[in-house]
Amino acid sequence: MYEGVVQDLIDELGRLPGVGPKSAQRIAFHILQADPVDVRRLVDVLREVKERVRFCSVCGNVAEEDQCRICRDGRRDHTVICVVEESKDVVAIEKTREFRGRYHVLGGAISPIEGIGPDNLRIKELMVRLADSDVTEVILATDPNLEGEATATYLARMLKPLGLRVTRLASGLPVGGDLEYADEVTLGRAFEGRRSFDH
């Protein structure tokens, strides 16, 4: 235990995701020894991000205005929505430049054991959004783990009666790996999602 405000800083840092007590201590002492100008910049950006950034009223992505940059962009395809768990997934998909539609950010995955059910995510908002729209396809791009899979299973069941095309991102073998190291689930999915080889 350290005195007063130093310990407060360690405690606050320790509440951040992925920061254990040891890392919290290391970051705290880094801050204590840093140039005041650098620390001021960090403080300013922290304040600014909380004041300026909010969540897009349409898709739930982070936004600096009422709607995010993607929802405001008239050139994006209005007929396709890609459903993801978090804003950082939007960034990852945008980097591929493969997708020209719009997004819907759920805010996580369904996880009954953590007490997170469908009502805790932005699923109702998705259904409202789809109710009167020209969307013809919904791509389910939740994480390729079992919680993401269960969330996609739930969404697919909700979306089926709407008569839309519902697709799931193909999961398969990571590029750059050896086949023999793939686990049974990954290899099984890769077989399911195989595509014709027509060059």
Add this chain to the structure above:
Amino acid sequence: MGLYRDEAVVLRTHKLGEADRIVTLLTREHGQVRAVAKGVRRTMSKFGARLEPAMHVDLQLHTGRSLDIITQAETLHSYGDVLSGDYSKWTMANAVLETAERFTALVEEPALQQFLLVVGALRTLAESAYDPAMVLDAFLIRSLAVGGYAPSFDACSRCGAPGPHKWFSLAGGGSVCGECRPPATATPASETLTLLGNLMEGDWESAVASEARHQREAHGIVAAYLSWHLEHGLRSLPLVERT
């Protein structure tokens, strides 16, 4: 202990740092174990889907200072993969895993019976052998029994007078006779008590012949009994989707 090998079911996972996970396991020989799976969140990880919830795996672990480290994992049964493709069953599997976690919270104390119950419940859910909701209830009652809270569905839980009795008391440990009956008692249908007894003993032939209303009543009693004995209720239980 150094390096050791054990069979396990993955109960729960937590993100750790950039790419690791803390995996809570129920092992066959070492009870509940919390271990680190390094790099498991990278898509190139050698573990792939093997350390996801409800997977039944053969593991090699290395004893660590606070948490053990998983060094190898092989799949025995991909129950989690099957169950995540059926939302309703997935919610039930979550309740199974959370219950097992709570009943084996004393880390590394062997819990073979609880382990066998979990594997059995996941297998039965995955194979769709019986009505999933009844599979869950049977698992919950038997977990209570293994945990030392076996309710009585026949003889009086206080004086042992042979049943069946009309009254059922959560605090009193199940069926109670007219003499022993404490103030707050329920009066479930006798068919419901018979069903609960069948589920506890694994008499599926009789259990599947029961009526839906008695199954519903039985579920209510199991859920109430469980939350009576666990300090705080299960998070997953209210989210279970009974079809």
